[in-house]
Amino acid sequence: MLFTTAKFLIFFPLVSLVYFLLGTRYKKAWLLICSYYFYMCWNPKYIVLIVFSTVVTYLCGRLVGKYRENGRLCRLFVGLSFALNLSMLIFFKYFDFLFVNIQHLAGLAGVTLVPPAFDIVLPVGISFFTFQAVGYTVDVYRNDIPAEKSLLRYALFVSFFPQLVAGPIERSGNLLRQIQADHSFDFDRMCRGLQIAAIGFFEKLVISDRAAILANRVFSDYTSYSGSELMVGAIFFAIQIYCDFSGYSHIAIGTAKILGFDLMKNFDHPYLSTSVKEFWRRWHISLSTWFRDYLYIPLGGSRCSKLKKYRNILITFLVSGLWHGAGWKFVVWGGLHGVYQILEDIFLPKIKRLTDKTGMKVHTGGVRLVRMLLTFCAVDFAWIFFRADSMRDAVGIIERIFCRFQVWNLLDGSMFQLGLKSTEWTVLILGLLIVYATYVIEKKQSVGDFLAKQNICVRWIIYYGMIFGIIIFGIYGSAFNVNNFIYFQF
C-alpha cells in the first residue's frame, strides 16, 4: 500500500495504537506481522523473498559470529550471503535486461535466442531490503555489531515497514540496536514524527506530483516540444524526483519516529550543493554511504593511486546507476556522475590554486550561487538520461535542448500550456519556498525544535496551514491517479 492512500492512513494509526497497548514481549511480533502484511499488500507471493533474504542473512550472521576466529570461513559466509541475495536481486531485476543484451549479442553472431515464456515482475523494494540485509552480514563480519540472536528482532530489522520498500537503507548499528530496545508512547515524539511526516506528504502530494504532470507530458512526447520546453521539463523532473523521494523518506522517518525509532536522514537539500561530490553527500545519503562503505572502500577507496581512485569512483557510480534500473540509460546516468566527480577532483584543486594566487574572493554568496547553479545543471543534465524512456530519447532530448532552444517560449505563456496553468505554477513555487524555509530553519535547529518554541496559536496556524495545504493542493483523488513513488521501481 502506498503511504499517500487512505488505506495507509487507516493502517498506520491502528498499528500504532495496538503497538503501544501491547506488552513489551509482543510489540516486536506485532510490528513484524504488520510489516509482512504491508509488504503482502503489494504482492502476497513475494513475501517469500523477504523471508528468504532474512533467513539467509540471519544464518550467515550467526555463523560469522560463531566462527569469528576462522577468517576464511567468515568470508565464505559473507560471500554466500552476498551471492544468494544478489542472485535473487539479479534474477528479478536484471534477467530481462541481461537476456535482451545477450540476445542482441547472439544475434550479431547469427544465433537466435528464444525469450522465456514467463514474465518476471519486479518485487517492490527488493533493491532496498537485499542491500540492508547483506550490509548486516558485512557489519557482523567487521565486528561493528554482534550477530543478532533473535530471529524475530532480525526479521523486523529487514522488513520494518516504514522503510521497507524505498528506504532509507538502514544500518544494523542504528536500527537493530533500536529494535532491541523497548519503546513506550511519547507525546512529544509523536508530535515530531507527525511534523516530519506532514512535510513528507506535502513534498510528495503538493510538489512532486504536481511537477510530474509537466515532466511526464514533456518527456512522453519530446519531439513535440521546443528545447526551452524540454529544459523546463528536465528541471521539473529534478523537482519531481527530489520531492518524491525526499517526501517518501520524510514519511518513513516520521512514522518510524512515532513508533519510537529514529531512522537516518536520507536527504539534506541536495540541490543547494556547490559540487557533485557534495551533492552525493546530500542525496540519498543511505544509499551513497552504503556504496561507500560496502563497495568503494573495499575496492580501495581513495587510499591508493589517483588512477585507481578514479577507477573506484567510476565502478561505484556505474554500479549505483545499474542499481537504479535495469537499463543502459541508468548506467550512463551513473557513469556521468562518476565522470563529474573525477573532473572535479582533477580541476577543482587547480581552480582553487588559481583563485588563491589571484586573491579572488570565492566564499561570497554570488560565487556560491553560481556554483550551485552549475552543479544543478550538471545533475539535471544527467537526470535526462534517468528519466527518458530510452537512450535514444535521452540523446534526442539533449539535442533539442541545445539546438532548438527558443528563449521566447519562456516568456510568451507557452510554459502554461505544458499541463500546468499559471495558478499551478504559483502553488508549485510557493511549495518550493516552503521546502526552502525548512532548509533555512534546519541550519540552526530541527523543524520540531523551531515549532516547539512558537506560541501555541502560531503552531496551530502552521499545522492547519500544512494540513489544509496538503488536502487542497495535493494531487490525489479521482481526478488524478495516485502517482507511485518513483523509487518503488527499484
Place this chain on the structure above:
Amino acid sequence: MSANNHQKTWKRAAAAGAFIAVFILLFQLIGQIFIFKDTNSYNSIRSFYKIAPQTVDVAFIGSCHVHYNINPMQLWDQDGMAACNLTNSNQTFEVAVLALKECLKTQSPRLVVLDLLAAAYDDTYIYDGGIGDYIQENMDAYHFSLDKVKAAFQLRRYGNPFEYAFGLFYHKARYADLSKTDFTDTVDASTRDYQYKPNQGIENVVSTYSEQAATARDFDANEKKSLLEFIRICKENGIELLFVSAPYQLKEGEMGFYKTCREIADENGISFLDFNSVEQQLSFTPQSFSEAYHLNVSGVKQYTSYLGEYIANHYQIPDQRENPLYDAWRQDSLRARQIVKSYALHDARNLSDFLAVLNENRNDYVTCVNVYSCGIEDLPEGDIEQLKELGIDPPPYLDSYAAVIDGGQATAEHTSDTPAQVNYSLGDMSFFVKSVGYNCWSLSDEFSASDTVVKISHFEGKDDASVAAKQSDLQEGETDNTEIRIPKGGFHFVVFDKALGKVVYNDVWSSSEK
C-alpha cells in the same frame, strides 16, 4: 504517575482534542465553500434542511422524475398539503435511503412518496456511466453525518467513498475557480420550487401499454436491497409509503422492472401508482412532455393534481392552510405561483407568444429592453402592434434603443448615432439600460456593441439620497449587483418580477426568429 505528569497528560489530551475539534470544524467550513452548489440536488436537499422542523406532512423522494414533475406548492394551493421534494439527479435507492434518514431527523412526515425510477437503472447505465457521474453531486447535497458516511461506502462501486463522504476531497481542485457565490449561502426554504423544464416537445409517447404482457424482471441487487431497507425504515417509523412511477418514454424492457416493483409493493402492502401502466392511464400526450423523460408545465400541473387528489382521498393528510405555524408556507406558495407564471415566458415559441404573455402580465414585471443590429423592418405587423401595446416604440434598423417598461408605461430613449440609455427606479430598485446600436458603434471607436447592457441594483435599507447617488454612479458605468450583457443581435428582454424581486427572463429575440 506523579500529579504533575497526570496534569500534563490531561492538558495534552485536552489540547489534542481541541485541535481535532477545530480541524473538523474548519474541514466542514472549507468543504462547504468548495463543493459545487449550482446543481438540482443541492438546491433540493439544502432547501429542505431550511424548512421549519416538524412541518412537512408529505415527502416526495426520488430522482429528476420528482423535481421536474411534481410541484409541492401546487399541492399546498390545492389541498393545503405541506409537501416537499427531497430529490437528487439520477438518485439511486441507496441515496433515497439517505434522503429518508435525513428527512426523519427534522421532520415526521405522515406519508412518503417514492418514485421508482432507480429500479429501471440497467447494468449499462449503472456501471458504464450515467449514475456514477451524479453520485458526487448527490452526496454533496447532504450534510455530513454517519448516515452519509455509511451511504458513501455503500456507493463505493461507483467511485471513491471518501470523496462521497467528504466533498472537499473531490472538489479541492476548484481553488483557482472559487467565486463570491461559493462563499455565500443562496439556498433557503423557499428555493424548493419544482425545477422547470422548457417545453421542447416530443413527437410521440411510445406506448408502454403494449407491454402489459412483460414479465417481471429483477433489478440490480444493491438497489433492491436498499429499496427493502427504505420500506423497513418507513414501517419502523409508522410512516405510510406510496410508490409512484412518473410518466416518461420507457425503453424496451423497462416495464419488467416495474412489474417486480409491483410484486414488492404487493408483498409489503404498499400502493403503487404506475403512470406508465394501462391501469394508470391518464391523458398524458406528447403535449404534456418537455422531452422524453420529463413533463412540461402543463404536464406537471396535471400530474401533481392527480397525485394530490389521490393522496387526499387515500391518506389522512391535514389541510394546513389555516395553521398559524405555516405562515412561511403561505409566503412560499405565493412565490411559487409567481415563478410558475414566469415559465410561460420561457415556453413561448415565438416573439408573438412571448409578447402576448408579457402583455398579459405587464403589471407584474419591469421589462428592460435594448437592441443592437435589430429593428422593426423584418417584423410582422402583429408583432409591431404587440410591441407598441407593451409600450415599446420599436426603432428602425441599426439605431440605438433602450427602454424600461413598468405596467405598460415606458421610459425610453431612441437615438441614431449615439448610445441610448435610460434610468428608472422603483422603490429601492434601480434599473439602467444602455443600447449601442450599429450606427453608433460602427461609426466611432468610442463605442462598442458590448457596451449594450442592463444593470439592476437593489439598495435595501438605503435612503433616497444614497439611492440617487448610486443611480448617478450607475450612469458612470460602475459595476452592480446584476449586470447583463446582450449575448447576440436582436431585441434583448430582461424581465424583472416585482413580487419575486429577481430577473425571471433574460434572452434575445432576433428579428429573424419571428
